[in-house]
Amino acid sequence: MNNFLKRMNYYYDKVLDEIDAGVHVVDEGGNTVIYNRKMAEIEGMAKAEVLYKNLHDVFSFEHNEESRLLEAVEKGIKIENAKQSYYNNQGLEITTVNHTLPIFFENERIGAMEIARDITRLEKLIRENRQQREETRFTFQSIIGHSPAITEVIEASKRATRTDSSILIIGDTGTGKELFAQSIHNASERAHKPFISQNCAAIPDNLIEGLLFGTKKGAFTGAIERPGLFEEAEGGTLLLDEINSLNIHLQAKLLRVLQEKKVRRVGDTRDRSFNVRIIATINEDPIDAITNGHLRKDLYYRLGVVSLSIPPLKERREDIEELVYHFIHKYNEKFAMGVKDIDSSLLSNLFHYEWPGNVRELEHLIEGAMNLIEYEESITYHHLPFHYRHRLQSQPFLKKEKVFDHPVDSNKQEHIGHTLNDYLTKAERHFIQQALIRNQHHITNTAKELGMSRQNLQYRIKKHRLT
Template identity: 55%
Template sequence: MGNKLNDLHLTDDLLQIILDEIDIGIHVINLDGKTVIYNHKMMEIESMNQEDVLHKNLLDVFTFKENQHSTLLEALKYGKTRKHIKQTYFNNKGKEVTTINDTLPIIKNGQIVGAIEIVNDVSKINQLMKNDLNQQRNTHFTFDQIIGESIAIKSVIEEAKRSAKTSSSVLIVGETGTGKELFAQSIHHESKRSNKPFISQNCAAIPDSLIESILFGTKKGAFTGAIDKPGLFEEANGGTILLDEINSLNPTLQAKLLRVLQDQKVRRIGDFVEKELDVRVIATINEDPIEAIANNRLRKDLYYRLSVVTLFLPPLRERKNDIFLLSAYFLNKYNSRFGLSVERLDDQVTDFFLTHTWPGNVRELEHMIEGAMNLIEDEKMITSFHLPTRFSNQIYQTTHIQTLDVQLVDDQISNEKQNKGQLKEKVQEMEKEYILQVLENHNGNITRAAKELGLSRQNLQYRLKKFKLN
């Protein structure tokens, strides 16, 4: 064993392997101020390649803010050793870099021969600190986190902010994925109750047999296995309770809920004592409340009690200008989460996003971008190939038909100039064969074939007539 250790020499290659494996940045310059060691972690922190830095003068690569200097050069020039120094500078592409450094001179035979900088990535440290702080505070959403510049969303935000100043009940109306809980939490966070509990319960997620005891609590002995347990209303006392999908509660339970709201008192199941409450109620509904009332899914008297303030959240299809802002936000979010550097959507995906109806709204947009970025490797933009198959096929088929139409126009111009019709006939034959193939795939069903081709039913029928296929 001892002989083997004696044979192990620290070669340059071995040194580089070790330096590249450690999770701190190492940057070493020689007496001339040129970089002689620059490890993989340092490249990652500074967003640089080794060839951009190695064997080059430090000041030819990096720039510093006015009145600020490189701690590495100060160690070289003045022999200064500095610990845990925060430094901000710019790489050769102008990107700002912030690090926490330990910098010291390299001394041989009493002479300074170089300097070394040991670097921690401050962005990761800040993120860890932020995550810990959020866990301690149980941070909720705020209005600042609601993304959108459209009049539709900004007007709702202003209404919600005004409602935060009171303790009146709020009914938030919106389709699935429009951000109802985000608004509810923002109202609580902005209100005088922000340092009190915020309790949320999805009423559709719990069976009727359990939801009453969950909301109102139980008295020991009320039924087999019952214990003294407070309900969510008691736990939210002084704060806010969010009742999500209120229209999923059965009418009997809605009547009991109405009594609690009117009296501001709650009685546990099996108990005879009522307890005073000071709870603000925010409820959400994912359909038109008038339709819910008409179809007996929502009691009219409960609706009037809850809708002191009513917020109607616009679906994404009615605020399509916000798609660009939302997409940029989600790109940044998942770039950070997945360690990617996706910069944008390509033109075909952008066009698709603007024409898609978004039945799942903002949540669907986020999930689509997250799913696409799971398929990204080194690409800088999301293309149709990264989207779910049903959408990428739709984009391809739409583009294919548009391309054929453009070819037809180009052919007409060419025929006028050259008095030749061969190209036009060829393109029409291609289009005819393509339509026939899609029709055959759908057993002649025009509606389904038109959908796959990205055409309206009428447009497809026109083409069938033009090509004498009907």
Template identity: 55%
Template sequence: MNVAAKERMLPKLDHIYHQLLDAVDAGIHIVDHEGVSIVYNRKMSEIEDMDKVDVMHRKIMDIFMFAGEEESRLMQALRNGDVRKNAKQTYFNYKGQEITTINDTFPLRSEGGDIIGAVEIAKDITRLERLTRESAREKPDAKYTFDQIIGRSAPFLEVIDNAKRATRTTSSVLITGETGTGKELFAQSIHNGSERSSKPFISQNCAALPDTLIESILFGTVKGAFTGASEHPGLFEQADGGTLMLDEINSLSAPLQAKLLRAIQEKTIRRIGDTKDRSVDVRILATVNEDPLISMDKNDLREDLYYRLSVVSIVIPPLRKRKDDLPRLVEHFVAKYNHRFQLAVPGVSQGVMELFTEYDWPGNVRELEHMVEGAMNLISYDEEIDYSHLPPHVRHKFPLYATYSFTPPAPATGPVHGEKRPNRTLQSFMEEAERVYIEQILDQCEHNVTQAAKELGISRQSLQYRLKKYEIKKNI
């Protein structure tokens, strides 16, 4: 190939070279003899969360937060010819974000042996390092007891009674309940009521992490098990003698559920990368947020694990099935946020309490707490929570309660100038406004009760009750 042909090929080769660099699943960063970045591939940009334009043609000491050149592996390779293989490094980008990588760092030399640059090839372990560090921290003790569980409705009292009986043994417990029903509150209460109360209580949401991470967090690792792995006890070992709560157990993969089953049955675990088993004494409290039979039908929960966990089975009813507890719960949350926000809110209006009893509470007790907290962020110091303080999705579903938007019929004879209008009770005003609005909606729906109930956001039976209460005649 002649010189001219070679020169024509150079742009094509340069394009191919950059495509290959960006296709590699490893970060690559190359600096020249002055420490100026000349290669910075796509993967390294993702690892360090920085754009190429912020790095290319700039000195690395100007864009990364190092105390000095001695902390930068690239600069050590450039200045001293240091070579490092499979070495962990933690540093900060110019945004202050912590980055942890496993690096191969080495100098680039000319044919004469002079150092003309340095290269770093990196694998990202930032997330793994953070999660490992967080799981190794001392966990706070369980703080809830049965005395703090609010509810006196018959179905709820039965659940509390069954849970109290579970404190007498060390058997596994499966707690079933929709999101927001208080599954962890029950788990902590069982732990605190048992003989293990002085030992650790550790909880882990199994749906929050991928299997590759949750396995190492649960069972631990030995040094060298994989790149960057250190000697680290898992949650089973950390909870030894105490209780381990595994939330959303049905989110684990089938192979990991099988490994969990073996750990529960054999009372031993094996760290990732280890060759020996370690004995553990841990009580398992597991939770699922749907009927476990449905989870098994969908193959989300292994049958053998279900039967092993459900030695004791506790089913927490949703809030819509224990609405008798609403006044107590509301009173509790109002008092809680009065204390936290330094307010003196007396409670909720009668209209809001009636709305609460009609609402189906898909988010359960957690949703109720958030609704009260949100309302108290919008309220005056000693003002009662009313319809206007509720979130938009609730107001939209229950427009009937927006009494402030109604125009009740004016009195037949207005007051004489200088006279005071006769006082009306709030209850009287609300009932009149409710009657007027129902009549308006019925007229709009041509007296179709089913359609009117849908527009009002209430059940047909509830509307029938109001028609009878206000003696509203419907034309059918």
């Protein structure tokens, strides 16, 4: 008999853990007695953190809300397809749609059970979209650069603001495609209406259809009545970022929606008309995307009524200096700093770099450098994040910073205008660095050669960032 019970318990545990829904059961005192693997995944906790513990000791709820499980236990009520947000023991927010009901044994209420579907990610995406709608701040004045390559695209984009035609923006990652999309929206007659952006690569296929088109209550387990992005963007602009990441079958549904200008929520039978301008972006050549099966040809023709190609940074190098000083100004304000300049030899190196991450990569480099500045007013090679120092040094055509070769050569014109403190700081740094190289970075031997203590040397190594 004991062996039979063991086998039955094994079957029971195995079935519970394979169910693709969270299962949570509490006794009449609100203590967890059953908690399956899926529920643990949804709530981001180990079973041991929840089993046999009271719900109040593990979870917290906002605005004096009560756990639906405890409501079912205490009031004996059944709650179907209800959304609830709460926090686990680490403060992580969780949102689920639950089917909750009391459990009776011989007419006595002995607990409650809950079957949960996770919609945490979907709720986060919806909040992000609403936040983006409030932060649509970029205009054409926000686009930095006066090179012929970027000026041509700006002029074409301004002309596109006069109509409602679909736009396809083509460009590598980091070139500023969304900046152009927001600028077009804000310069158009739709500027006072919503601008909603959705990255098609950011969400799984099983969520994006409901997010785009909306859902009807009861369409699937946990589905609630919710408008999609087409409805939320009514009268405004919907940006579909990285359209080539969208499932090819979903692209066919999207094409139908664009052609008919009507959207049908998932699980619904009613079509809803919409008035939305579509802007899509793609981070590869559209012809390559079609050839590789990433983009439907008919969808390309529908979206590419107006096509804008954003040049990579390596094709507009004359804009690099202006961008650098723009980002210095931006992070001066953000970090309350007073950086005024960038070393001329470093700037020259930046002109020759290939910039695979484009303008976004340049911005991150300046931000990273300014995080390493203490009191200096100029960004130098030594302020760059380590991986950039290595990457720039590995480029054979780049000049190395002059401080390594002749930091104290009094005949060099580069020292004119520098303060004595700047001059002495460079000299000290170079002197210590050469001693470290000679001693293969052995601290004791280097300190002995320089006639100073290990502590003093380590302080100066840290000061000059020679590690």
